[in-house]
Amino acid sequence: MAATVETDVAIIGAGPVGLFAVFECGMLRMRCAVVDALDAIGGQCTALYPEKPIYDIPAHPAIDAAALIEKLERQAAPFTPLYLLGRRVERLTEADGEFTLGTSQGDTIRARAVIVAAGAGAFGPNRPPLEKLAGYEASGAVRYMVARREEFAGKRVVIAGGGDSAVDWALSLKGIARVTMVHRRPKFRAAPDSAARLEQAAARGEIEMAVPYQLRGLEGDGSRLSGVVLATLKGETRTVPADHLLAFFGLSMELGPIAHWGLGLDHSHVSVEPSTCRTSIPGVFAIGDVAAYPGKLKLILQGFSEAAMAAHAIHPLVFPGEALHFEYSTTKGVQAPGAASGAKPPG
Template sequence: MSWKYESDILVVGAGPVGLFTVFACGQLGMRCHVVDAFSEIGGQCIALYPEKPIYDIPGFPSVRARELITRLREQAKPYRPKFSLDTLTTGLRRDNRWFFIQTSKGDEILTRAVIVAAGPGAFGPNRPPLAGIEALEGTSVHYWVTDPQQLRGKRIVIAGGGDSAVDWAIVLSDIAASVTLVHRRAKFRASPASLSALLQLSDNKKVDLRVPFQISALEAAEQRLEAVTIEDMDGKRETLDADVLLPFFGLSSDLSALSEFGLGIEGSTIPCDPLTMSTRASGIFAAGDVAFYAHKEKLLVTGFSEAAIAARSAFTYAYPDKPYHFQHSTDRGVPRPVSA
């Protein structure tokens, strides 16, 4: 296999920390190629809570996750990153100081260093055990919402009791024909503020709460959902007319795609040195939730700082003969494209 792409830095993960890594590397004159298992840029911010406000981003008293991703993309855009989405890293070989990264698409990426900003790793939905659900996925069954307007006027059944289920019930109550939230327990795991808003919508008949119930069957015709059967703990069944089912039972994460990198993965994290963000593998660095060290704070602002440190360390590794000159972004001026 001959390499198809070449970059200074391979970034694993296109979530918020991965996008800021592109900017941090671009500030140092390095080009990035970003690989992500998800089909869209934005990671869990887009998959799980695009409309949810985030309050701990410096300079933003409140910013919705979707807007944050949009702004991070704009910040990274001048540095012309390449993106390989819906793609896993499947192998690695080294030649002197170069890495050759194999992907699930059969491509090979030549890069000088690697920064892993993969959050919890490649993630996928926890699919409920319902007969025929696979045939409806992508048309009537969705595990995340990328464009709420596509659900306008639909009869929607949401299953789950966490933040995603509750938040989407709140958001979609304004645009859907009906929203029914099904949860097998009377107690929800959502934040108190979201739960309070949900209960208010329930009182106003804008969201129909069915608790404690769980979904037991789906009715469909021509690969389109028509109804959902729910069942309480005593076996009593009801049928709900439905156009769309949104099962929010969490995501399963997996770092096995990085198993050949020699990172000493521990569960869903990679041990690293907080002073350099270096891992156990020379030339591979980590940032964001995937990076672990003593007293780690899993905040976005922490991940952004780690991305800047990792970029500095990757520059030193990739270009050992080049002097590193620190400059403030105001000294560098308007971001300019990194030369090809």
Template sequence: MSEIQKTDVVVIGAGPTGLFAVFECGMLKMQCHVIDALDMIGGQCTALYPEKPIYDIPAHPSITGGELINKLEEQAAPFDPVYHLSQQVTKLEKQDDGSFELETNKGTKINAKAVIIAAGVGAFGPNRPPLEGLLQYEGTSVFYMVRKREDFRDKRVVIAGGGDSAVDWALSLADVAKSVQVVHRRPKFRAAPESVSQMKQLDEDGKIELVVPYQLEGLKGEGDQISAVVVKDFDGNTRDLEADILLPFYGLSQNLGPIADWGLELEKKHLNVDPTTMQTSEEGVFAVGDIITYQNKLKLILCGFSEAAMAARAAHAYAHPGEELHFEYSTSMGVPSE
């Protein structure tokens, strides 16, 4: 039987809002454990756009998703958060003393005085194309995200999809890859018009190739390395595209996962919260970021930061009833030195 770890707050989700919640809790002298289903912190910022610029973070005219997460991790570090990655919370139960016992799919058990859910869109994963033998190539020559474009230098890359991710990475990888071919089932792309225009210009200049209208049909290779991507047009004609890498960008499958079974009040797969405290329908359980809804809610990272600050203060009031909390600015409080 695994030992039950104890902490002040469990933060479910290690995306930008969850990481900032750790900082805000730390400033109130509350220790945090953080649980995330991914094998890395950062949520969608790390998984989907680590090298794409974000323009609406205050004081940063432009910052990449990866840089933002690095800064948030550094900001939270003085408070020694404990990360439990590659784990999903499967059980959340309120105890007689008002605390909460959580358990993950890997058997980790934690008792917390309060809980902050910062799970973004919930559990998410790639929509995989239905190709035979696909799994044997995943992680070595088939990837659903680009973390570092340098990983693809001098590689023959096939990109499949017609949305922003496919178009954006076609533009970015054209500078580093040996070749880039973009497979889409129709000539029209569902991406920003200016980006589509730039991609079509690269095609005309011979720097990339648009393979349209085609669909993925199969993969060829040995072991875990592909050598070609087989595509088929609507007349049944097939073509082999020589390739080292396949990047299928068909979006994400998203669901709340076990959160939907915790008895919390939901509205269209989002958690209802009190916008003044971020408390859910369960006293002591708070939620912030993209997973919540309230009147005029904006799905912006900067709004998530504000919600995290409010949730931390409300969580402190719940975890430490009767303890008066005087508001202080960070300039006068400072942060602990590591």
């Protein structure tokens, strides 16, 4: 259902940097609405490598990507952000110091400022070219990401792909599901340790390997899946009984409509002022991987810093004429849930 939203800051992108921007804006009493093309928050951390450890987050010698997103969501929760997921921003207009954003689902968002935290841009899964795919996608029989591994307990799961996501989920699900791994060649592109553990699991009979095979078709009633048809390059086929197909062929990434907003692009990235993350459009800011400036490092921790700088630069736009006195969170504290009302549809 389309929503009409009034808020202070519209954030495009619900990855780790976008989530931290909610916290930084909230600490300055600014409400946020967050839009993302994916159906879940977390960006690439959720879609590509939820169980991969990240080693360069301060105070965490190692933290799984999914755990990082869960903690960032909790950190933002006191400021009750409104999440608009499974849609992307297609239109951006400005009049009298207020921005109006329109989404692919028909939502209208009005905000005093915009933060583009879209990573490398809006992205979606690379879908296999299989007949009747849409019906199985709609039922959840074919998926491109895993939100809850428990959903696959006792199920027959075919996993296709040769990268980290495919291997990680095969290892994660082998203890609760009957897993068949499909790849077109014996060598996997995953981290060496993960690939070694996959080989060991296959040797113990914990994972069935279908190599060298590729996806050829789907069997079922158009909604409920019963099997996945595989084929070699020589045309030899076999059918693997399956309740679910998890296809991990990476994501197709593009800036999409953002590329046509006149933001001053630099090789599909948005050029910003380093000290504030302002773009060429007053009131629009860019942070995270999408932002470009001299000395930029594509690290999550640098994106966190950019979120803080952008929030402070936005404050006078939301509260014109109000002096902002910088305070440390240790002395200011965090407002209790409900103290900062998040963006909500009116009515």
